[in-house]
Amino acid sequence: MKRYILTGTPGSGKTTILRHLQQRGYATVEEAATDVIARKHALGQDEPALTEDFIDEILALQRDRQTRPPQPGTTVQIYDRSPVCTHALSVFLGREPSALLLDELDRIARHAIYQPRVFFIGNIGFCEPTAARQMSYEYSLVFEQVHRDSYRAFGYESIDIPAAPVPERVEAIVRVLGGSVPGR
Numbered sequence: 001m002k003r004y005i006l007t008g009t010p011g012s013g014k015t016t017i018l019r020h021l022q023q024r025g026y027a028t029v030e031e032a033a034t035d036v037i038a039r040k041h042a043l044g045q046d047e048p049a050l051t052e053d054f055i056d057e058i059l060a061l062q063r064d065r066q067t068r069p070p071q072p073g074t075t076v077q078i079y080d081r082s083p084v085c086t087h088a089l090s091v092f093l094g095r096e097p098s099a100l101l102l103d104e105l106d107r108i109a110r111h112a113i114y115q116p117r118v119f120f121i122g123n124i125g126f127c128e129p130t131a132a133r134q135m136s137y138e139y140s141l142v143f144e145q146v147h148r149d150s151y152r153a154f155g156y157e158s159i160d161i162p163a164a165p166v167p168e169r170v171e172a173i174v175r176v177l178g179g180s181v182p183g184r
Helices: 014-023 032-042 055-066 082-094 098-111 137-153 164-176
Strands: 002-008 027-029 078-079 117-121 158-161
Touching: 002 014, 002 055, 002 082, 002 137, 014 027, 014 078, 014 082, 014 164, 032 055, 032 082, 055 082, 055 098, 082 137, 117 137, 137 158, 158 164
Parallel strands: 002 078, 002 117, 027 078, 117 158
Antiparallel strands: none
């Protein structure tokens, strides 16, 4: 199984790109942080990132999604973020990485869970706030650099996907993936 990561600036279009890849037949895995934030909001927690278990909850959901058996015939999966992104989030929030996070980073490295080249989706010149993402464009650029630093520190290489119309960005990714839909 080849597992590829989409990462990059908040609000850069990762989820939109993931949807387009899914429509083209690629197996995709949703971002975990958005779901954790939505669940915490539903429980009445206005600032989920301030809760002590925030990082580990994201990590647990990421691991759960990564370890689920894929559909038969699936040879490629594309992930909207990874535990390396969770490391970047921990750093961005000024927190020491938890033991759980460090263990997961060790596991994914030891078992080469993800491809060593990640798709780094570049910023599009603004960052639209959402319920899950309350961040200014300026902070999103800082967060972008923290992601680059984390991926580099863990030995990953970035494949930059610059701002462009979504179909062009999707085509750039498909070219790297070899052009054909896995399992077909």
